[in-house]
Amino acid sequence: MSLVVCAVSALMALALAKVDHSVGSNAPKYQALGGAYELREENSRETDNVGNSSNAAQPEKTNFFQSLRSFSPLIWIMSVVVLLVGGIVVPFMVIHTEFFKYRWYPNDAETAGQIMAIPDAMSVVLVPFFGLASDYIGRRPHIIGIASLLIGIDLFIIGVLGTATLIPWLILLGFAFSLVTLLFPCFPKLADKENTGAVFGLLAVVRNFGWTVLPMITAQLIVWDPTYSLALLQFSLSAFTGAGVTYAVWKLDRFYNGTPGILEKPEFG
DSSP states (O other): OOOHHHHHHHHHHHHHHHHHHHHTTOOOOOEEEEEEEHHHHHOOOOOOOOOOOOTOOOOOOHHHHHHHSOOOOOHHHHHHHHHHHHGGHHHHHHHHHHHHHHHTTOOOHHHHHHHHHHHHHHHHHHHHHHHHHHHHHHHHHHHHHHHHHHHHHHHHHHIOOSSOOHHHHHHHHHHHHHHHHTTHHHHHHHHHHGHHHHHHHHHHHHHHHHHHHHHHHHHHHHHOOTTSHHHHHHHHHHHHHHHHHHHHHHHHHHHHOOOSOGGGSHHHH
C-alpha cells in the first residue's frame, strides 16, 4: 500500500509541475524590487496610445520535459543528494522501533517507539531557526555536507559499532536531521523563475522514489542480517556518499557561478 501511495504522489507531483509550468508561462511575474513587489509582464508589449495590446509579443511556450532538459547540472546533482541523504530518513523511521527494541529495550516496546520523539521534537524546534540562520550566513553546501557526515557517523556508531547509551546519539541525530532540511530551499535558487514548479515536481519525484525503493532494500538487508547492522551500515554509507556529492555541488557551484557560488550567498546582509 505504501508503494502505491508513493507512486501516486510522484505522479501527482509531476502533473502539478506540468500544470504550473503551462499556466505560469502566460501569467504575469512578480519581482522583488525595493522591498515591495512589482507586477511585471514576462515579455514587453507594443501598445498604442489607447492601451491596445493586440500586437503584443507572445511568450515562447515550452513543455514540462523541455523544462527538465533546461535544468542546470547542479539541480540534478542536488537531486542525488536528496536521494542519498533525505531518502534514508523514512526507512530509518520505519525500522527504528524494532531496532531499538532489539538493541536497547528488549522488554519495552513502548519506550523503544517513544524515544524516537527526541530527534522529531528537536526538528520541530530547530528547523525554523536553522532556516533563518542560513538566510543570513549562506554556506548551504557546507552545512548540508557537515549534517550528512554527522548522520553517517551517528548511524554507524549506533548500528555497526554499538553503544551502551542511545539518547546522546539521538540528540545528535535530531540536530543533523534538522540541518539537512536546508537541502530543499536550494532547488528554487538554482532554477529559473519560469521553472520553479517543475523543480519542485522533480524534487517530489526524487524524494518519493527514495522513500519507495530504499525501504524495500532495507527490508531485504534485515532479512539477511536480523541484527540490523547491515541496514544501518547502508544508511551510514548513503549519508557519507551524500556528503561527498555535496562537496561536488559546492565546487561546481563555484565553477558555474563564481566565488562565492549561488548556494553560498546569504539572502540578507
